[in-house]
Amino acid sequence: MAQAPIRAIDRMFDIIETILMHDGAGVSELAAELNMAKSTIHGHLSTLKNRGYLVQDDSNQYHLSLNFLTLGGSVRQKRTVWNNVEPLLREIAQETGESVNFVVESQGDLAFVGLVHGTDGIRTKVDVGFRTNLHTSPEGKLVLAHLPEARRRELLDELEFPLGNSVGRAAFRAELDELRDEGVAYGTETIVKNVATVSVPVIDNKDVFYGAIVVAGPALRFTQDHLEEVRETLTYKVAKLNIDLTFETQESTVTNQIAT
């Protein structure tokens, strides 16, 4: 924390993140934007390229390579929670026909860890790794509501109250409490237009919270009946998962935690 950060690494990530934002960039472009000497940028770029994390296209633009996809895939694969949740997503997708995904809190954001499309599934623009605010969507609020008290405080303290629709701090806390008691969150058109969602938390028998499973579909199809139907299969399936998680947790409680 107090430890002086390694400058070269900080700069490297500045570069990587900038390249990502721009979807490819050249040396001069980066030098200008980041206020660094061209030669410095060049040094970074060529080491990254040698390492295989960057590629240079025909017009000398540098791009992130698929190595990052490999890293990302591995970090997901290694988490035992995901291994338990993934088959479940598929079951739910098959049974409901809708698109299903798994979301967790990560660094104060809502991160989409993985998704499976059902046969009738809508095509969302949300890809793996996508991030959004925790406090603007029902699924985000649900996650927020189930986080350990300490963590939730921390995150709430970073928020500016009142929120957009003039919701005060106290009101928001109340909303979260209610959501937690309900154990399910419904939403319409919050992240993507015309998309309705039903979300339930994933919690093991030791009350460790991992994230939420979200079923998403076209708002039109999600009548009151359908909503209820989806919620039922969802809670039923997830209840089964909770037991499995606990089993797996017996040997290694710690590593089961989702990396934030």
Place this chain on the structure above:
Amino acid sequence: MAQAPIRAIDRMFDIIETILMHDGAGVSELAAELNMAKSTIHGHLSTLKNRGYLVQDDSNQYHLSLNFLTLGGSVRQKRTVWNNVEPLLREIAQETGESVNFVVESQGDLAFVGLVHGTDGIRTKVDVGFRTNLHTSPEGKLVLAHLPEARRRELLDELEFPLGNSVGRAAFRAELDELRDEGVAYGTETIVKNVATVSVPVIDNKDVFYGAIVVAGPALRFTQDHLEEVRETLTYKVAKLNIDLTFETQESTVTNQIAT
């Protein structure tokens, strides 16, 4: 290339990759394995942690964070080829009921860019970003066969001939040529046991090759008839895609290339 690599960054990636292999590691562990001072490791770890790319669990083990998943997702999302291929995978998965994925050459490996499961889909252990050899699987060979001549030479030169089953260099080249002419590759049990595959290349009308679409299913179900059936829908669908790709390519030929 001749440019001296930045040591700090090389070390950082050594650390990151080691952590990934071990699925979490501590300071001393890394110091021992990488022959570096504990303090050095600590410096790296804490900067990475500050940046949000590493997390430290209750027992002081460091893990890669979901930020890497976000990076990986973005690099995929940004590639316009993927945006065209992804919906196609879903169509094929729905029509055939099998699992479908998209593979490309990346740094001499066969990389799995994305997959979609059909209703009858088997559960493969292959996650996004997974890598394997190019020359051991039918889908890999198919990709190899369709790469630009120059690139293929390069990769073949790195191989040790004769290969395991005593295939000589000339024989292998011949096999690839045949595969390319066929325009389809069939496989059984090569990457995963009891899994049969059918693969076709994705090529636009300017003969730019992007990767291959692979349908995978239980070997038992893939009778001669079923194989042929799958191949038909596959080639039909992919032919349609080729046109779309060309359309999109008109404005930006270069950035359409998959980053290797």
Place this chain on the structure above:
DNA sequence: CTTCAGTATTCGTGATTGCCGAACAGTAAT
């Protein structure tokens, strides 16, 4: 064909800083 404006790249030098080793602190088990 030359000029020009824009790239990427190389090189050498100086000051910064990343690295080390040793000292410190915290933890769990003996």
Place this chain on the structure above:
DNA sequence: ATTACTGTTCGGCAATCACGAATACTGAAG
């Protein structure tokens, strides 16, 4: 309390990273 591990901090020297100027390319414009 001792032991044997962890992770963390600190100070100082040398290596090395960042810089800016010089060079090499490239392509467009005259």
